[in-house]
Ligand code: DX5
C-alpha cells in the first residue's frame with residue numbers, strides 16, 4: 278500500500294490558507310489534515326466548522342479533521358455538514374466512544390479514533406472493528422513543530438500487529454506529530470499508511486512542493 282501524506286494546516290499561513298492548500302494539492306498531497314483545538318482538551322485554540330466550510334470548495338482532497346476537543350459529539354454534525362471527510366476523536370474525550378463513532382458513520386463520514394502518547398493501545402481493543410482509521414499521536418497534542426516522541430515507533434508497530442492479527446488491514450494507520458524527512462521512512466516501515474506532516478511541509482526553509490518531494494523521496498525512494 279503506498280504511503281499517503283496529509284499536510285497539517287496548523288503550520289500553514291492562516292492569512293493564505295486556501296492558496297497554500299491548493300499548493301499542497303498541486304504538489305501531490307493526499308489528504309488535508311485539519312487540527313481542531315478547543316483550548317480545553319488541549320491548551321491551544323484553533324479553528325472550527327466555518328473554516329472547514331470555507332476550505333471545502335477549495336480542494337478535492339479528503340478533509341481529515343482531527344478533533345482535539347471535549348465532548349466532540351456536540352460538534353460532529355456541524356463538521357459533517359461543513360464537508361469533513363474523516364472525523365477523528367480522542368478516546369480520552371469520549372466516555373461513549375462506540376456511540377460517537379456510530380454517530381460519525383451514520384453521517385456518512387469516515388470515523389477515526391486517536392489517543393494521547395501515554396494512553397495504552399489497549400483502550401482501542403473493543404473499538405478497532407468499528408473504525409476506518411486509527412491515528413497515533415507521536416507528540417503531545419496542542420502544537421505543531423514539536424519533537425517526535427521516540428517510543429512512538431514501537432507503538433506504531435504494536436498497533437500494526439493489532440490491526441493485522443484482527444484482519445483489519447482496511448483500517449488506515451495514521452501517524453501525527455514531529456514527522457519529517459529525518460524519520461518518515463522509519464514511521465512508514467513501522468506500519469503507518471498515512472503520515473501527517475505540518476511544520477516539515479509549511480515552513481520558511483523551502484517551498485511546499487519541495488518539502489513534499491523531500492518527504493515522498495524518503496518513503497518511496499526512486500527505484
Ligand atoms: C498536534 C497536531 C498535529 C500537528 C503536526 O496536536 O495534532 O497534527 O499539527 O504538526 P508537526 O508535523 O509540525 O508536528
Ligand code: ZN
Nearest residue numbers: 312343453473
Ligand atoms: Zn493532528
